[in-house]
Every structure is written in structure tokens, then in C-alpha cells.
Amino acid sequence: MNMQKTVHEAIEFEGIGLHTGVNTRIRVNPAAADKGIVFTRADNGRQEIPLSPERVVSTQNNSALGVNGNKILTVEHLLSSLYGLGIDNAFIEVYGPEIPILDGSAKPFVREILNAGLEDQDQPKKYIQVMRPVRVEDGDRYAQLDPGPEFRVEFVISYDHPLLSYQRREFRFADQDFAREISPARTFGFYNEVEQLRKMGLAKGGGLENVVVIGEDGVMNPEGMRFKDEPVRHKILDCLGDLMIVGTRIVGEYRGYKSGHKLNHDLLVALMSDKENYQIVEAV
Ligand SMILES: [Zn+2]
Known part of the structure; x- marks a missing residue:
């Protein structure tokens, strides 16, 4: 059976945001089965932002998620990495307004996530x-x-x-x-x-x-x-x-x-x- 997956351990990334130009650090943490991918602005209130089309607050040259004025820009390359690697659950702490752009691709996310390893969970994928x-x-x-x-x-x-x-x-x-x-x-x-x-x-x-x-x-x-x-x-x-x-x-x-x-x-x-x-x- 195809089981849900999360990351084996927390992984950090740091770098400039493509649109804001602000240097930001993020931490991709393991999360329990059926939790899904959840973002939080760890520098500002820590309100959880679960994935949902209803949380999209901008699609102008990037995809931004937000809730109650807390916004996270350029989530798409990190999310693509999670999609591509088959990761279902992760808790992503973001210490700033945007996911780092790194080299402009998803390669650095994929490399570090694979280095940390993936973990099978006890629930089937949905x-x-x-x-x-x-x-x-x-x-x-x-x-x-x-x-x-x-x-x-x-x-x-x-x-x-x-x-x-x-x-x-x-x-x-x-x-x-x-x-x-x-x-x-x-x-x-x-x-x-x-x-x-x-x-x-x-x-x-x-x-x-x-x-x-x-x-x-x-x-x-x-x-x-x-x-x-x-x-x-x-x-x-x-x-x-x-x-x-x-x-x-x-x-x-x-x-x-x-x-x-x-x-x-x-x-x-x-x-x-x-x-x-x-x-x-x-x-x-
Ligand atoms: Zn892109």
C-alpha cells in the first residue's frame, strides 16, 4: 500500500525572497499523518495556514498564502518539491514574509529533503x-x-x-x-x-x-x-x-x-x- 510520508527530521533553508528581497529562514518539520502541509508565520503570531485554495491571497508572479493579514509569498517551489517527492505531511515554520528563492529552482529543496530522508507513516495516501x-x-x-x-x-x-x-x-x-x-x-x-x-x-x-x-x-x-x-x-x-x-x-x-x-x-x-x-x- 502507498503510505503517507513526512520528512525524517527538520530541515532549514535560508535566503533572499524573490519578490520581497527580504532574507528569510524556514524550517520544514515532520508532521503527523493526516495533518497535511501546514505553514505558519513563526515570526508573527504562529497562526497555522493549512493548504487550501481559499488561503491563496495573491497569484501575481507567485502564489502567496495567508490568513488574517499574515502572508507567505512564493510557496510554489517548495510545494512542488513536496509534491514531487511524495511528502504528504509537513509543518513549515517561516520566519519572514516569503519562502527563500535559493537558485530559482526546486533543486536545493529536493536535495536537502532527500538528504534528511523521508519517513513512511501509518496511514494510506489520499x-x-x-x-x-x-x-x-x-x-x-x-x-x-x-x-x-x-x-x-x-x-x-x-x-x-x-x-x-x-x-x-x-x-x-x-x-x-x-x-x-x-x-x-x-x-x-x-x-x-x-x-x-x-x-x-x-x-x-x-x-x-x-x-x-x-x-x-x-x-x-x-x-x-x-x-x-x-x-x-x-x-x-x-x-x-x-x-x-x-x-x-x-x-x-x-x-x-x-x-x-x-x-x-x-x-x-x-x-x-x-x-x-x-x-x-x-x-x-
Ligand atoms: Zn516558479
């Missing part, structure tokens, strides 16, 4: 099984979930830039190793949008050490891309993290066309809005 198609759109962008025998992602990105005019990739846990194929893919952004983001109070901690910056003539980072299709891989990484906010893993097929944090969030809200759309199942 899943949300998609029972009928759910789709959200915004212009030509869409995100959709269809019933299917396992979790599968198909993602297409298309930007008005020769380097990123079309990238498509599929991901299934059965075919690919999340740690090797998806977790190293870094956040990316366009150089000509940096000014605009900064004016909006975002990307204050961004730089070539944590973002793949794409300029008119190509990638500006001296080391180049980690994969030829690193951007669409990162969108799959983000997608797993955004979907984890529903509280547990999904059994079904996700398709995204130019999707992002907002559409992924809208998709979860649409999925949960009607009990006919899904059912909670236990691993057998």
Missing part, C-alpha cells in the same frame, strides 16, 4: 480524483483537468520572443524522475519586464543568480540554460506546486496552455466548487 472535466480560460490561455488513471501534466508556453515562441512538454511520474528532470528548472523572466515588476513592488530579490533572464538577444545568464526547454520545465514545476495547494495530490490529467499561477488557482477553485467534479480516494 488523493483527489478528477471525476469530470473542469476548464478555466483567460483569452487564449487555459488550464484544464480531465479524468485519467494517473497524474499527468501537459504544458505549452508561447511568448512573443523567438527563444520561447513554442515549448511543449509532458510529465508523468512513471516516465520521468522529478528530481532530475523538473526540479532543477529555474524561474525565468524577460529583461524588458524587470522595470515594470519592480514598480509593482515585485522581483526586488531577483538577479542572475536566481532567475534565467531573457533579453532581446537571448539568455543573459553567463551559464546559459540548464535544459534547452528549461522554461516549460519550470512551468511544470510551478504547476505541481500550485496544484498542491488543493491539499493533496491529484489523480487526473492537467493541460495548460500559457497558464500560470492565477489560472492554476482558478482551476482549483472551479474543481472544488462542485462535489460532482471530484472524489477523495485512498491509496490501495
Whole structure:
């Protein structure tokens, strides 16, 4: 039987937040079976923030969770790591307003969590099984979930830039190793949008050490891309993290066309809005 998992021991991460520019420390602690993934602002009241689409307070260039004015920005890369590694329960203490961006990917989270080890628990895993198609759109962008025998992602990105005019990739846990194929893919952004983001109070901690910056003539980072299709891989990484906010893993097929944090969030809200759309199942 497929049992729930938590981390074997507490793991700490520290670093600058991509959007706030604030240096923050977090601790990922083991948690009991059926507790789920729970965040807390350990520097401010310690109120618990369990995963739920209702706790999403911003989807502007990141996914932020919050309750009663306590906000935690950029949870998606850490959540993606937990999704990818099969971790069901963890208590995450955050000593600041944002999860550290580290190198812009999920690789450092995955490496340290695997170093600490995972622990099987005494309860079977739970899943949300998609029972009928759910789709959200915004212009030509869409995100959709269809019933299917396992979790599968198909993602297409298309930007008005020769380097990123079309990238498509599929991901299934059965075919690919999340740690090797998806977790190293870094956040990316366009150089000509940096000014605009900064004016909006975002990307204050961004730089070539944590973002793949794409300029008119190509990638500006001296080391180049980690994969030829690193951007669409990162969108799959983000997608797993955004979907984890529903509280547990999904059994079904996700398709995204130019999707992002907002559409992924809208998709979860649409999925949960009607009990006919899904059912909670236990691993057998
Ligand atoms: Zn991301």
C-alpha cells in the first residue's frame, strides 16, 4: 500500500525572497499523518495556514498564502518539491514574509529533503480524483483537468520572443524522475519586464543568480540554460506546486496552455466548487 510520508527530521533553508528581497529562514518539520502541509508565520503570531485554495491571497508572479493579514509569498517551489517527492505531511515554520528563492529552482529543496530522508507513516495516501472535466480560460490561455488513471501534466508556453515562441512538454511520474528532470528548472523572466515588476513592488530579490533572464538577444545568464526547454520545465514545476495547494495530490490529467499561477488557482477553485467534479480516494 502507498503510505503517507513526512520528512525524517527538520530541515532549514535560508535566503533572499524573490519578490520581497527580504532574507528569510524556514524550517520544514515532520508532521503527523493526516495533518497535511501546514505553514505558519513563526515570526508573527504562529497562526497555522493549512493548504487550501481559499488561503491563496495573491497569484501575481507567485502564489502567496495567508490568513488574517499574515502572508507567505512564493510557496510554489517548495510545494512542488513536496509534491514531487511524495511528502504528504509537513509543518513549515517561516520566519519572514516569503519562502527563500535559493537558485530559482526546486533543486536545493529536493536535495536537502532527500538528504534528511523521508519517513513512511501509518496511514494510506489520499488523493483527489478528477471525476469530470473542469476548464478555466483567460483569452487564449487555459488550464484544464480531465479524468485519467494517473497524474499527468501537459504544458505549452508561447511568448512573443523567438527563444520561447513554442515549448511543449509532458510529465508523468512513471516516465520521468522529478528530481532530475523538473526540479532543477529555474524561474525565468524577460529583461524588458524587470522595470515594470519592480514598480509593482515585485522581483526586488531577483538577479542572475536566481532567475534565467531573457533579453532581446537571448539568455543573459553567463551559464546559459540548464535544459534547452528549461522554461516549460519550470512551468511544470510551478504547476505541481500550485496544484498542491488543493491539499493533496491529484489523480487526473492537467493541460495548460500559457497558464500560470492565477489560472492554476482558478482551476482549483472551479474543481472544488462542485462535489460532482471530484472524489477523495485512498491509496490501495
Ligand atoms: Zn516558479
